[in-house]
Amino acid sequence: MATSFYCSSAIHTQHQVNVSFGSKNPLQNVKNLIKSFGIPSKSCSPHVSLQQGNWVKLICGAVDCIDCAADPSVINAVNEGIETAREIVSIRRPWVMISVNDDEDLHFRKAEFDPEDCPSDCSRPCENVCPANAISFERENSTMEVPFGSYQKAKPKVRFKMQGGVITERCYGCGRCFPVCPYDKIREITYVRDAMATAELLKTNDVDAVEIHTSGRQTNLFKELWDDLANSVKYLRLVAVSLPDTGDATISTMNQMYGIMEPHLSCFNLWQLDGRPMSGDIGRGATRESIAFAVRVAASSERPPGFLQLAGGTNVHTVDGLKKRGLFRTHITCAEPNHLQSLIGGIAYGGYARKIVGRVLSSMGSENGVTGIECHAEHLLKALKEALHLVGSVKSYNHPDGMQR
Template sequence: MALSLSCCHATLHLQQHQVASRNNSSKNLDNVRSLVNRIGIASVQSSSLQSLQNGNWVKLICGASFEDVVDIRNLSLVYTLAGVDCIDCAADASVVSAVNEGIQAARGIIGVRRPWVMISVNDDQDLHFRKAEFDPGNCPIDCSRPCEIVCPANAISLQEEALKELSQVAGVSGILKGGVITERCYGCGRCSPVCPYDKINLVTYVRDAATTVKLIKRGDVDALEIHTNGRQTTYFQELWDKLGDSSKYLRLVAVSLPNIGRDLTVSTMKTMFSIMESQLHCLNLWQLDGRPMSGDIGRGATRETIAFAAQLARTNDRPPGFLQLAGGTNFHTVDGLKKERLFQSTSTIDSWKGLEFNANTKWRCQY
């Protein structure tokens, strides 16, 4: 199987000025249609498969735990028009439907190709599969609320509410209401360490395999991504066995794993491939998660990602499968890859660079 290295890995979350809302979607779709007709969009000639084989694969990551269906639908609409090859989302039925709604809306505006839809699952506890949780009623009313400030997804909202019976709580004029907006929280974990009163917990979860199989067999999912810690394969084996022959409904199975050292990483990859091989009815990809959940941190984060990619790209005894960068990919990544001679320039990438300035979003990962 051909090997390809792609750095075009995007993760983002809408902050303000959403493309559309449930109440005025028709009006805003008309606005998008008018904009597309006025400025045009670049035509993408290659299929998603060809992009993967050519090494210019572009994947939009909505987030393995991000479940705000309105934002996800809007992101899917915009990036389908922009020409992404794949949209990665949470393995949740409503989220998958939102992605497909966005894709359908985009294709109703102009005849663009349909990107693959990928769902993300985990075989054990993982940073990508957790939610922040706290009781705002236990927060001091005079707290400076750093959790609200630091959250990159606007997933924490606190409001002060006056107490009706002030006599019941001497010296207290009100309480805080609100808290974590669960569907928007994607588990970055930044709120917990900044809480001055240590009130915030991070609750992990594992996606249910049976539910995942049902989603795959719906017919509107094209790819599956399995997040694993790479240090043991027991849970990976258990998950793969539960998935059965569901890969025959897919075009791609990706495995996302962190860097645990070149030799151990390659050994683990070989073991996982041997587990998958008999029931792998499609292409496979290894997502190299250099520094998980760190795409917006800066140049330092992407160095680990590039080093991980360089190790694997130059290793001859790795198992079959495409390679993709993740964890620390941002606008510093391309320069770093060029220095390692691992980046091939394409017109597609050049045209995407402009979206960094035009999209009304807050980037967590770029290219």
């Protein structure tokens, strides 16, 4: 029996999808879906996407760029995943980006608590509010001897002890559990990536880009980090700087940071405008701050060179918001003759993308345990549909009216 699906919320009317798959082989259906959407071949560079204004960076998957932790094991896992995907269907390789920070940053923290400190009658709101399903509790029964006087035999009593807590590898530091704990038991653990170790990672063939997260309020720590990384930047295709909105000081700080980078900057550079960090999965309104931040920076004639990318609060409503402000795929003339570049290079999807794809991974895990999604083509097809649902409006793929196999 043919399978069909219909995407509407993330793709405008002219891009709605109604694709039928005649194949009973789910993996073949994955290939059919990629082919029908006209996803770019190997010849289309991520740099071209930046110029055209349809660049997409994901944390949980790869379109033009995939962002991951500056950890060798994580980088290896990302590259293995990319090669596995390319064995399924022939597409160009996305860039692999690692993220570092120059000081304490919301993106570089974890939640932590001792579940044994939690009262057994707690309603555990932290578990309910966690978008990554990174908090888990289990009750362990234990017994203790309760004496009844010197001539009576001790009577066993059942005690409950809580186990579990934060699953570190799932926690991405959104912070939503901190304020909801009724007993204030959850702690914030922050960390700063080692600069010298990161510099060595940049020299490998496994990394194409680096993203530096900074507070945007001072440049001395940024300079210290850059000085440690500068000699390794020549191996990269892209350097990105992620910063929050600091009001009137934003453009001045961006220019100071660009001045620090420029002597060693031999590749493309990008400014990630982090409007409302890690909030894209909250709702429609979360993207407004990100768009407002982009509007102010894009309107400034004094901003430094570099592509602009939206982040922080980005979700399925972001493209609509950019279109209303006249910023989606709006081109400007560059210094080079007859050369155009998009005012906004693209969009980074973090928490929202993690949420929608996470639903598929959670379902797969509950059915099959720990396994690779490529081994379960039905779930891979679902995840791919979710991803195309999100990025289709950015990429303006050629969505077919129908396809029979």
